Amino acid sequence: MTTYRCKRFNYLYIEDEQGNIFENVGNDYKCPKCRASKSFFVKKENTK
Numbered sequence: 790m791t792t793y794r795c796k797r798f799n800y801l802y803i804e805d806e807q808g809n810i811f812e813n814v815g816n817d818y819k820c821p822k823c824r825a826s827k828s829f830f831v832k833k834e835n836t837k
C-alpha cells in the first residue's frame with residue numbers, strides 16, 4: 790500500500806482508498822484540507 794502525506798496538515802492520500810494512483814492524479818490536484826499542491830505530498834511506502 791502506498792500512502793502520500795501532505796507535509797502541511799498530515800492529510801493522508803491512501804491510494805487503495807481513493808482508487809487512484811497518486812501519480813495519475815492531475816497536476817491540479819490540491820490537498821482537500823489545506824489546498825496544497827501535489828509537490829507538498831511526500832511518498833510513504835507501507836509494507837504489510
Ligand SMILES: [Zn+2]
Binds near residue numbers: 795796797800824
Ligand atoms: Zn494538506
